[in-house]
Amino acid sequence: MTAVLVIEDDADLRRALGINLRARDYKVAMAESGATGLAMAEASPPDLVILDLGLPDMDGTDIISALRAWSRVPILVLSARSGQGDKIDALDAGADDYLTKPFGMGELLARLRAGLRRRVDGIDQPVVQAGSFTVNLAARRIQDGDGQEVHLTPIEWQVLEVLVRNEGRLVSQRELLQEVWGPGYLTETHYLRVYMGHLRRKLEADPANPRHLLTEPGMGYRFIRD
Amino acid sequence: MTAVLVIEDDADLRRALGINLRARDYKVAMAESGATGLAMAEASPPDLVILDLGLPDMDGTDIISALRAWSRVPILVLSARSGQGDKIDALDAGADDYLTKPFGMGELLARLRAGLRRRVDGIDQPVVQAGSFTVNLAARRIQDGDGQEVHLTPIEWQVLEVLVRNEGRLVSQRELLQEVWGPGYLTETHYLRVYMGHLRRKLEADPANPRHLLTEPGMGYRFIRD
C-alpha cells in the first residue's frame, strides 16, 4: 500500500487530508511539526510527502533540504503564500510541486497521483551500510568499522554523498565536479584524485585496494556496498 | 544541452518562452500545433515538453496520451482554464504539472527545473539482457553469465553503447567510427576489429563464435539479444 506522510500544523486541514487520503486507500502518517515529520520520514520512509510550508518550528525550505539530503521522495508543498518567490525557493530546494491555499481536494489528489506515478525506486534510506563503514545521510555522520566516528571536511562529504546516493551507478568525473565544485570546474579532474584519496584513507580498510570507492579509469567513480 | 519542446499556438507567448528559455541555455524547439508537436517529439525526443492545452487542432489530453504512449518525458501543461476538472483530467492523462495563465516566468522556470531534476535522477534503467550477459547502460555496469562484474574501458563502452542502443539494427562501420572516434577516423576500420575482439572476449561465452556481437562482412556490426 502506498504510504503518504502529511506534515501539517493546522488540525482541521490535517484531519480533512487524512479522511480523504484514507478513503482512497493510502496509508497515512501525520506530523504536526517539521522536526517530528523529519523523524517519522527517517523512521519509516514514505512514498510521498505532503508538506505545509508555514510550520511554526522550522523553515519550510530547511525541511525540504533535510529530506533531500537522503531521499528523493516526491514532495508536494502546500502554502498560504502565493508569491512567486516562495514557490521558486521551495521548488529549487527540491520540492516537486507547489499548491497554494485554498485548493480543491480533487486537484490535490490528482497532483499526488502524478507525483506517485513517476516514483523512483532508488536508495531512499537515511543510513547506508558499506561493509567496513556506515554512512548516515540524514544525520551527516559516518562511523568506521570499529564504530568510531569519522570526521569529513565539507568537500569530502559532498563527494561521498553524491557517490552514495548513486550507489552502484558510475558517476562521471564531469558529474561529480559539477555537483561539488560547480560548472566552472568541469575539467579539474585532479581535485577528484586528491579527495578520493582522502576518502579512501579515512574509510577503506586498505586504501590502496579500495573495495567500496572504485575508480573507472577515464570515466569516473563508483560506490558499491559490497 | 537540455532540449525543451514548446507546443503553443499563441505567437506572443511562444516568442516570450523562446527568449526566456534560450537565455537560460536551453535548446528550444517550437511547434504551433499538436500534430506538429507530436511529430517533432518523435523526430527528436526532448528532455521536457511545455504544452498549451488550448490548441486549435487537437484536444490537450489526447496530445498527452499520445506522448505517454511511448515516452515518459516530463510534461508541463499551460492552460487558460483554471477549473479543477481540467487540471485533474490533464494530470491523470499523464501530465506532470499544470500551470494556469497568467503565470510568472520565474515560476514556470522553477517548475521546469523541478521537472528536469527528476530526469537526471533517472527513472529509466535501460537494462538489456543478452543471453550470456546483462548490460545496464545507465549504471554503466555489466554482469557476466555467472553474475560476475565485467570491466570495460571507455572506448569499449562507447562501442557497446552504440550497438546496444541500435539493438537488432545493422550499424555501419562509418557510423561506429563517427560516434566513437569522431569524423577524422572514418576509414580506420581496424580499430573496430580490435575493440570488437575485446568486447567478444569479455562478453561472449565463445568469443570465436559470437552469438550477440555479430559481424556483417563489408558492412558493419550488429547486436542481438538472442
Place this chain on the structure above:
DNA sequence: GGGCGCCGTAGGGATTCCGTAAAGATCGGG
C-alpha cells in the same frame, strides 16, 4: 592455385590517466 580483400588476434611502445605526498594559499576563530 595464387592474389586480393576482409576479418580476427596478439603484442609492444607511446600516451593518457591515476594515486600520493607535500607545499603554498585561503579562510575563520580565538
Place this chain on the structure above:
DNA sequence: CCCGATCTTTACGGAATCCCTACGGCGCCC
C-alpha cells in the same frame, strides 16, 4: 594577529588504456 583546518596547486612514479603494426585465416574472383 596568529593558528589550525581546509582547500588549491604542483610534481612525479606507476598503472591503465590506447594506437599502431604485424601476422594468419577465410572466402572470392581471375
